[in-house]
Amino acid sequence: MKLYSTNNKDLRVSFKEAVFNSFPIDKGLYMPVEIPQLSSDFIKNIDHFHFQEIAFAVTQAFLGNEIPEEDLKKIIEEVINFEAPVVPLSNELGVLELFHGPSLAFKDFGARFMSRIMAYLSDKNDKTLDILVATSGDTGGAVAQGFLGVKGTRVTILFPKGKVSEIQKLQLTTNGQNIRALEVDGTFDDCQSMVKEAFNDPELNEYFNLTSANSINISRLIPQTFYYFHAYAQALRQNKKSISFVVPSGNFGNIGAGLLAYKMGLPVQHFVAATNINDTVPRYLQSGVYMPKSSVQTLSNAMDVGNPSNWVRIMELFNNDLQKIKEMVSSASFTDEETLSGIQELYQQYNYIACPHTAVAYLGAKEICNAQEFTIFLSTAHPCKFIDVYSDNLKNEIQIPTQVKELENKTSLAHPLKNEFIELKKFLLNN
Numbered sequence: 527m528k529l530y531s532t533n534n535k536d537l538r539v540s541f542k543e544a545v546f547n548s549f550p551i552d553k554g555l556y557m558p559v560e561i562p563q564l565s566s567d568f569i570k571n572i573d574h575f576h577f578q579e580i581a582f583a584v585t586q587a588f589l590g591n592e593i594p595e596e597d598l599k600k601i602i603e604e605v606i607n608f609e610a611p612v613v614p615l616s617n618e619l620g621v622l623e624l625f626h627g628p629s630l631a632f633k634d635f636g637a638r639f640m641s642r643i644m645a646y647l648s649d650k651n652d653k654t655l656d657i658l659v660a661t662s663g664d665t666g667g668a669v670a671q672g673f674l675g676v677k678g679t680r681v682t683i684l685f686p687k688g689k690v691s692e693i694q695k696l697q698l699t700t701n702g703q704n705i706r707a708l709e710v711d712g713t714f715d716d717c718q719s720m721v722k723e724a725f726n727d728p729e730l731n732e733y734f735n736l737t738s739a740n741s742i743n744i745s746r747l748i749p750q751t752f753y754y755f756h757a758y759a760q761a762l763r764q765n766k767k768s769i770s771f772v773v774p775s776g777n778f779g780n781i782g783a784g785l786l787a788y789k790m791g792l793p794v795q796h797f798v799a800a801t802n803i804n805d806t807v808p809r810y811l812q813s814g815v816y817m818p819k820s821s822v823q824t825l826s827n828a829m830d831v832g833n834p835s836n837w838v839r840i841m842e843l844f845n846n847d848l849q850k851i852k853e854m855v856s857s858a859s860f861t862d863e864e865t866l867s868g869i870q871e872l873y874q875q876y877n878y879i880a881c882p883h884t885a886v887a888y889l890g891a892k893e894i895c896n897a898q899e900f901t902i903f904l905s906t907a908h909p910c911k912f913i914d915v916y917s918d919n920l921k922n923e924i925q926i927p928t929q930v931k932e933l934e935n936k937t938s939l940a941h942p943l944k945n946e947f948i949e950l951k952k953f954l955l956n957n
């Protein structure tokens with residue numbers, strides 16, 4: 527698999543280089559030179575395959591023989607060891623639950639795949655791999671779980687002070703071992719831009735073997751395509767042939783993966799990117815002017831992103847043709863008040879308890895849902911991660927999984943960091 531940079535179409539790097547360097551020096555993002563196509567036979571019969579088989583076929587389409595079949599199968603079996611069910615709510619509406627992994631968020635797919643791929647591809651004699659990750663809430667916990675105790679790696683998580691939920695904070699800050707957390711006095715966008723700056727800093731690159739575990743890294747995107755194919759397989763089994771996806775969107779890596787799956791041959795009618803009031807993309811699709819804004823805090827905190835990294839990849843998938851994008855993707859934003867009514871409505875109408883991000887996706891789904899097709903909205907995190915958002919009657923109904931109960935007795939350790947790149951640099955050089 528060869529990749530180019532969105533800022534330099536002539537550049538060619540290998541998959542291994544893209545995984546370990548993650549962010550091209552020209553500040554673009556890596557994209558596959560060729561989008562692999564899955565055969566129409568495979569797609570037609572996809573309902574005969576189980577999740578791991580689908581994930582294997584998709585990865586092999588990208589990587590060819592770069593990883594021998596037996597080794598790749600083993601990696602996939604380890605990564606995909608939890609379910610991603612499509613739960614039907616009605617004839618027209620289903621919810622794809624992506625929160626059954628260890629950190630209770632969809633980020634587990636990407637983080638688990640990435641940690642196994644990095645361990646497999648790294649040269650044993652390489653110096654420690656320093657993984658930097660910015661999080662608005664969910665990525666950090668998944669990456670911590672994915673890399674905890676992985677030899678030869680050290681993870682540094684930057685998160686915005688006071689802007690993640692209590693459970694998310696515990697997931698980020700109680701791991702110890704090779705995982706450390708920096709509590710930044712700023713927003714997620716500040717954390718993300720500090721991390722990006724680190725990749726372009728000559729001194730840091732001389733001392734450290736730096737890479738990213740955010741969705742700017744292409745190895746996060748590949749595994750996030752798996753569940754779109756698997757959802758389609760499940761829809762076929764439920765006799766639904768025409769489907770659309772509604773994706774709660776922050777950094778746009780999740781919907782980016784869905785659109786990649788579509789470009790690989792997955793039959794999808796339409797995508798909706800549902801956002802909270804951090805609405806850079808909905809505004810862009812409406813006005814044609816791309817104007818990122820500083821992110822603001824909302825109840826769906828993992829989507830508090832003002833400058834979504836992956837939008838450039840989506841543009842690239844459609845040859846930067848805004849009209850073509852609009853034919854396939856629409857976008858809508860919702861306030862916190864609407865999100866809370868979405869949560870209530872889902873509970874009252876379907877007896878379903880959704881996290882705030884999922885509720886935003888549900889509101890987006892309501893806008894396009896129709897009798898001719900099956901609309902699947904993605905549920906990206908378990909509601910227990912946002913327990914303070916719910917009214918008492920709902921709170922009491924939320925089952926708390928063991929991994930969350932276990933967090934309660936752990937000690938939280940985070941290093942405070944001013945919102946300045948030089949502070950991050952000093953921390954990295956001195957610790």
Ligand SMILES: N[C@@H](CCOP(=O)(O)O)C(=O)O
Pocket residue numbers: 660661662663664665666739740741742776777779780828829831835
């Ligand atoms: N929603 C994210 C923000 C980072 O996004 P990523 O997909 O690039 O890792 C989070 O929960 O941290």
